[in-house]
Amino acid sequence: MHRDVEKILITEEEIRQRLDVVAQKILLEFADDELVVVILLKGALVFAADMCRRLPVKMTVECINVASYHGDIKSSGKVKFLDAKLPEVAGKKVLVMDDILDTGLTMRAVVDSLRELGASEVKGCVLLNKKKERSVTCEADYRAFDIEDEFVIGYGLDFQGKYRNLPYVGVMKQ
Ligand code: XMP
Numbered sequence: 001m002h003r004d005v006e007k008i009l010i011t012e013e014e015i016r017q018r019l020d021v022v023a024q025k026i027l028l029e030f031a032d033d034e035l036v037v038v039i040l041l042k043g044a045l046v047f048a049a050d051m052c053r054r055l056p057v058k059m060t061v062e063c064i065n066v067a068s069y070h071g072d073i074k075s076s077g078k079v080k081f082l083d084a085k086l087p088e089v090a091g092k093k094v095l096v097m098d099d100i101l102d103t104g105l106t107m108r109a110v111v112d113s114l115r116e117l118g119a120s121e122v123k124g125c126v127l128l129n130k131k132k133e134r135s136v137t138c139e140a141d142y143r144a145f146d147i148e149d150e151f152v153i154g155y156g157l158d159f160q161g162k163y164r165n166l167p168y169v170g171v172m173k174q
Helices: 012-030 045-052 105-116
Strands: 005-010 034-041 058-067 093-101 121-130 142-147 169-172
Touching (some): 005 142, 012 093, 012 121, 012 142, 034 045, 045 058, 058 105, 093 105, 105 121
Parallel strands (some): 034 058, 034 093
């Protein structure tokens, strides 16, 4: 275990097993469709790479750069789109992949924007869902794990840019 990690919340093996299950659920709905997977950078990179490879469907992959944490451990409450242009999704079925649903603001903003761009369907898929009251109504359609409301790192999630490469999800030492 990394020396900055207090405890491992979700092991590599648990992630592997759960992603298999979630992928099967996604396939039940989209097996015969052409899908645009939209990965929210940078946090969802590791999760999405593993999830996409479990989905043998016709797929294109797009990335959107969004920021809401700005290097701290609390959400700034604002979602910033950092790209000049969003992917072209008019008439397409879209699956948005993010690392974690916390306040729900990021997923809400991205889903709303893609709908405004004319996507025929937009669904959300997250690795982690923080169990908490949310100020915006936003549930991800597919969630791998529910966790308590604490700051987590690893498997794509960072603290000040570090720890994304940890193969598990853990809680950082204070
Ligand atoms: P919201 O609040 O918009 O947050 O649902 C989603 C984005 O915030 C980041 N986030 C975290 N990053 N550990 C992290 O490393 C956390 O516990 C955490 N909670 C939220 C994340 O980038 C996510 O996309």
